[in-house]
Amino acid sequence: MNLATLRDRAQLAEPRDLLRNPVVLSLLVLLALFAAGNLVAPGFASYGSFVNTLRIAAFLGVIAAGQTIVILGGGEGIDLSVGKIATFSTVVVAQVSQGEDERLLVAIAAAFAYCGLIGLANGIGVAYLRIPPLVMTLGMVGVVTGIIRVYSGGQPEGRAPAVLSQVVNGTALGGVRGSVWIWLVVAVCTIWLLRRTTFGRRVYALGANREAAFLSGINVQRNLVLLYVASSLYAALGGIMLLGFAGAASINLADQYQLISIAAVVIGGTTLAGGIGGYLGTAVGAVVLQTMRNLLIVLDIPAAGRQVVNGVILIVLLSLYGRQRRLRQ
Amino acid sequence: MAFLEMRGVDKRYGGVVALDDASLSAERGEVHGLLGANGSGKSTLNKILTGVVAPDRASIEVDGADTRIDRPQDAHHRGISAVFQELSLVPDLSVTANIVLAFESTRLGFVQRRRDRERAAALLERFAPAFHGNTLPLQAPVGSLSPGEQQIVEIAKAIAREPDILVLDEATASLYSAQVEVVSAVVRELRAAGALVLFTSHRLGEIYDLCDRATVLRNGAVAGAVELAETTEAELVELMVGSVTAPAQEVVEGRGAASLEAARDVPRLEVEGLTTDRLQDISCRVAAGEVLGLGGLAGQGQSALLNALFGAVRIRGGSVTIDGQPALPRRPKQAVDHGIALVPGNRGREGLFPVRPILENLTVPSMRGRARFGVLSDAAERAAAVRAGEQLQIKYGSLDDGVMTLSGGNQQKVVVGKWLLTDPRVVLLDDPTKGIDVRAKAELYEVITALTEQGVAVLLNSSDDDELLALSHRVLVFFEGRVVSELSGNELTRDRLVADSLQVAAT
Numbered sequence: 001m002n003l004a005t006l007r008d009r010a011q012l013a014e015p016r017d018l019l020r021n022p023v024v025l026s027l028l029v030l031l032a033l034f035a036a037g038n039l040v041a042p043g044f045a046s047y048g049s050f051v052n053t054l055r056i057a058a059f060l061g062v063i064a065a066g067q068t069i070v071i072l073g074g075g076e077g078i079d080l081s082v083g084k085i086a087t088f089s090t091v092v093v094a095q096v097s098q099g100e101d102e103r104l105l106v107a108i109a110a111a112f113a114y115c116g117l118i119g120l121a122n123g124i125g126v127a128y129l130r131i132p133p134l135v136m137t138l139g140m141v142g143v144v145t146g147i148i149r150v151y152s153g154g155q156p157e158g159r160a161p162a163v164l165s166q167v168v169n170g171t172a173l174g175g176v177r178g179s180v181w182i183w184l185v186v187a188v189c190t191i192w193l194l195r196r197t198t199f200g201r202r203v204y205a206l207g208a209n210r211e212a213a214f215l216s217g218i219n220v221q222r223n224l225v226l227l228y229v230a231s232s233l234y235a236a237l238g239g240i241m242l243l244g245f246a247g248a249a250s251i252n253l254a255d256q257y258q259l260i261s262i263a264a265v266v267i268g269g270t271t272l273a274g275g276i277g278g279y280l281g282t283a284v285g286a287v288v289l290q291t292m293r294n295l296l297i298v299l300d301i302p303a304a305g306r307q308v309v310n311g312v313i314l315i316v317l318l319s320l321y322g323r324q325r326r327l328r329q
Numbered sequence: 330m331a332f333l334e335m336r337g338v339d340k341r342y343g344g345v346v347a348l349d350d351a352s353l354s355a356e357r358g359e360v361h362g363l364l365g366a367n368g369s370g371k372s373t374l375n376k377i378l379t380g381v382v383a384p385d386r387a388s389i390e391v392d393g394a395d396t397r398i399d400r401p402q403d404a405h406h407r408g409i410s411a412v413f414q415e416l417s418l419v420p421d422l423s424v425t426a427n428i429v430l431a432f433e434s435t436r437l438g439f440v441q442r443r444r445d446r447e448r449a450a451a452l453l454e455r456f457a458p459a460f461h462g463n464t465l466p467l468q469a470p471v472g473s474l475s476p477g478e479q480q481i482v483e484i485a486k487a488i489a490r491e492p493d494i495l496v497l498d499e500a501t502a503s504l505y506s507a508q509v510e511v512v513s514a515v516v517r518e519l520r521a522a523g524a525l526v527l528f529t530s531h532r533l534g535e536i537y538d539l540c541d542r543a544t545v546l547r548n549g550a551v552a553g554a555v556e557l558a559e560t561t562e563a564e565l566v567e568l569m570v571g572s573v574t575a576p577a578q579e580v581v582e583g584r585g586a587a588s589l590e591a592a593r594d595v596p597r598l599e600v601e602g603l604t605t606d607r608l609q610d611i612s613c614r615v616a617a618g619e620v621l622g623l624g625g626l627a628g629q630g631q632s633a634l635l636n637a638l639f640g641a642v643r644i645r646g647g648s649v650t651i652d653g654q655p656a657l658p659r660r661p662k663q664a665v666d667h668g669i670a671l672v673p674g675n676r677g678r679e680g681l682f683p684v685r686p687i688l689e690n691l692t693v694p695s696m697r698g699r700a701r702f703g704v705l706s707d708a709a710e711r712a713a714a715v716r717a718g719e720q721l722q723i724k725y726g727s728l729d730d731g732v733m734t735l736s737g738g739n740q741q742k743v744v745v746g747k748w749l750l751t752d753p754r755v756v757l758l759d760d761p762t763k764g765i766d767v768r769a770k771a772e773l774y775e776v777i778t779a780l781t782e783q784g785v786a787v788l789l790n791s792s793d794d795d796e797l798l799a800l801s802h803r804v805l806v807f808f809e810g811r812v813v814s815e816l817s818g819n820e821l822t823r824d825r826l827v828a829d830s831l832q833v834a835a836t
C-alpha cells in the first residue's frame with residue numbers, strides 16, 4: 001500500500017458517489033444498451049423483447065451464481081469448468097431420462113450427484129492438494145470432456161422430457177417464461193445465502209483475508225471445497241434448464257458459459273481478488289451480456305465478429321480489474 | 330512565524346467530522362508531539378500534511394511560504410516524509426530493496442544500484458541493535474520479519490529521504506523498549522541536525538522522553554498546545570480525554586493474588602513440553618482467573634507460544650490440557666471449539682477483513698453460536714456487534730461502514746472485541762493494546778480483570794514492559810524459544826525483567 005492508493009481508498013470510502021456502486025453502474029450500461037439498440041432497430045427496447053432477453057439470460061444467470069461464490073472466496077478462486085459441467089449435466093439428464101417424463105426426477109438427481117462429485121474433486125484439488133484454481137478447473141474441463149465422450153459415445157442420446165421443456169419454456173404471468181421464474185428463485189436464494197447465513201459470511205471472510213479467516217476459527221479447507229461443490233451444483237441446474245430450452249443434448253451445449261460467466265461476475269462488480277461484491281450485480285451483469293449479444297445480432301455482425309467483440313470486452317473488464325486489485329494492496 | 334504552520338484544517342468523512350479547524354505550529358530542531366484519543370484526528374492531520382488525504386479546507390505554510398500539498402509527491406518535494414500506522418513496505422522484496430525504493434535514483438545502471446544498496450546498508454546500520462540478534466536481515470524478504478522489525482525498516486525508509494519534516498504516526502506502537510531506544514536515538518540525531526519530527530504515540534513515557542512541545546487534539550479540534558516540561562501527566566491526559574482517569578496501572582493493583590495460590594492447584598490451562606519450530610520444551614500452568622505474562626526481548630517466542638496454543642502453527646511435541654481435558658489444537662477452529670481466543674499481534678494481516686464492514690469483522694468468530702442451522706438473524710448479529718462496541722467504547726459511524734474507515738486504535742478494539750463475543754475460557758493476547766489511547770487502555774485492563782473474575786485464564790504478551798508487569802500475576806521470561814525464568818510476587822520488577830531478558834544474572 002503506497003501513498004497514492006491510501007489516498008484513493010480514503011476517497012472511495014466516501015459514499016457521496018452513487019456512480020461508484022457497480023450495480024448502479026451496470027444498470028446504467030444496460031439502459032444505454034437498450035437505448036442504442038432501439039435506435040438501430042425500433043422495438044429492441046420493447047417489453048416483449050426485454051422479457052425474451054431475460055428468458056435467455058436466465059441460463060447464464062444461474063451458472064454465474066456459482067462462479068460468483070467461487071470468486072468471492074478469493075485466493076485467485078475461479079471455476080473454468082462451469083461450462084463443461086453444465087454441458088455434462090444436459091447429457092446426463094437426456095440420457096438417463098431418455099425423454100421420459102417419469103424418469104425426469106431420477107435424471108435430475110443423477111445430474112446433481114455426478115456434477116457435485118466433479119465439484120468435490122475441484123475443491124479437493126484446490127483446498128487440499130493446493131493446485132491453483134485456474135489450473136485445477138481448466139484441467140477438469142479436459143477430464144469432463146473425456147467423460148462426456150465415453151459416457152455418450154460422442155453422440156448423446158435421448159432428449160428433454162416434455163415436462164422439463166414445459167416448465168422451462170411455458171409462460172405464466174405477463175408472458176414471463178418458466179426459466180425466468182426459476183432464475184428469480186435461484187437469485188433470491190443465492191442473495192439470502194450470501195447475506196444471511198454463516199456460510200455466506202465465511203465466503204466473504206475467506207475472500208477478504210484468508211489468514212484472518214483461518215485465525216478466526218474458520219475451517220478454510222472445508223469451506224473452499226464447499227465453494228466448488230456449490231459452483232458445480234449451480235452449473236448442473238443451469239444445464240438442466242438449458243436442456244429444457246434446447247430440447248436435445250449435445251457434447252458442447254453449454255461450453256460457452258466458461259468465460260461469459262466470469263464476465264457476468266466482473267461486470268456485476270465482484271472483484272476477482274475476492275471479498276467484495278455479491279449476486280445482485282452478477283444477475284444484472286448476465287442481462288447486460290445477453291443484451292449486448294442481442295445488439296450485435298441486430299447490428300448484423302457475423303458470429304465470428306461477435307466472438308471477437310465478446311473477447312475484447314472481457315479483456316477490457318479484466319484489465320480494469322487489475323486496477324481494482326492494485327487499489328486493495 | 331514557525332517553520333511549519335497548519336491553520337484552519339477541516340475534514341469530514343460523510344457525517345463524521347475528523348478535523349474541525351485544527352491547527353499546528355512547530356519549529357525546526359523540535360520533536361513535536363501530536364496527541365489525542367483514538368479517532369481524534371491525528372492520522373488525518375498527518376495524512377493531510379503528507380498529501381495522502383485531501384482536506385476540505387487547510388492552509389499550510391512551510392518555512393514562511395504558502396505551500397500546496399495536493400499529492401504525496403508534493404510532500405516529497407517539500408522534504409516531508411512519513412511513517413503511517415499502516416505499513417507500506419512490499420512484503421516480497423528484500424529489506425535492502427525496500428529501502429532503495431525510497432532513493433528514487435534517476436540514473437539507472439549497475440554502479441548506481443550498488444551505490445544505493447550500500448547507502449541502504451549504511452542507513453540500516455544505525456538501527457542494527459533493534460534487530461533480532463543484532464544481525465541486519467538485509468537480504469530477507471520484509472514479509473518474513475516480525476511486526477516490530479518491519480516497523481523499523483519502515484522508519485529507516487522514511488529517513489532515507491533525508492527529510493526536513495518527519496512524521497512518525499504511532500511508529501513505535503509495536504516496538505519493544507530496546508527497539509524504542511534505538512528509534513529515539515535516531516530521532517534525537519535528526520533533531521540535532523535541524524529537522525522537525527512530528528511524533529504521535531499513545532505511550533506517555535515515550536512522549537515525555539522525546540517531545541519538546543505537543544499539540545493535543547480532541548474530537549478533531551485543538552484542545553491545547555503545551556510545553557511538556559511544564560505539563561504533568563495528569564494535565565496531559567485531561568487534555569486528551571477530557572477527564573482525569575485513573576492511571577492504567579492502578580486499575581489492577583491490589584487484586585487478591587493470594588486467592589490464586591489455592592486455585593493454582595487446579596490449573597485451567599496446563600502446557601507440558603510444548604515444542605515447535607520456534608519453541609523448545611515449554612511447560613506452564615495457568616489457573617482460572619490468572620494472568621500469565623510472557624516477557625523477554627522482542628520475538629523470543631512469546632508470540633510463537635500464543636500461536637501454538639491456538640493451533641496456528643505445527644506442533645512437534647508436548648501436550649495441552651484445559652480443565653483436565655486434552656486440548657492440543659491442530660488448527661484454530663479446534664482451539665475456538667475448546668474455548669480459546671487469540672488476539673493476534675498483527676491486526677492488519679491477521680485480525681481484520683479489510684474490505685468488509687465493521688459488523689462482519691466483529692461477529693464472524695462468534696456467529697456460529699447465534700445461528701440456527703447456519704441461518705443468521707440480522708437483529709441478533711447487530712445486537713452482538715453493538716454489545717462488543719459498547720464494551721470497548723469503539724467509535725464508529727455505522728456498523729455497515731468498512732472497518733478501514735475506523736481510526737487505528739478503534740481497529741485494534743475491533744480485533745479484541747470480536748473475541749469477547751465468543752465467551753472464551755482461555756484468552757491469548759498478543760500485544761493487545763498497541764495503538765489504543767490511555768483511556769481505552771484502562772478500559773481494556775478492566776475488561777481483562779472482568780474476564781479473570783469470571784475465571785478466564787489469560788496469557789499476555791506485551792511490548793510495553795510496564796503494562797506486562799502491572800497486569801500479570803506471574804511473568805515467564807523467554808529467550809530464544811525457551812523459558813529462562815519465572816518471576817512472581819516481589820520479583821515482578823522492571824529491573825528483574827530487563828536483567829532476565831538479557832540473560833544477565835540479577836543480583
Ligand SMILES: Nc1ncnc2c1ncn2[C@@H]1O[C@H](COP(=O)(O)OP(=O)(O)OP(=O)(O)O)[C@@H](O)[C@H]1O
Pocket residue numbers: 009010011013014342345346347365366367368369370371372373374414724725733734735736737738739764766
Ligand atoms: N477513510 C475514512 N472514511 C471514513 N471515516 C474516516 C476515514 N478515515 C478516518 N475516518 C474517521 O475520522 C476520525 C479521525 O480518524 P483518525 O484516523 O485521524 O484518528 P486518530 O487520531 O489517528 O486515531 P488513532 O489514535 O486511533 O489512530 C475517526 O472518527 C475515523 O473514524
Ligand SMILES: [Mg+2]
Pocket residue numbers: 371372373414498736737738
Ligand atoms: Mg491514527
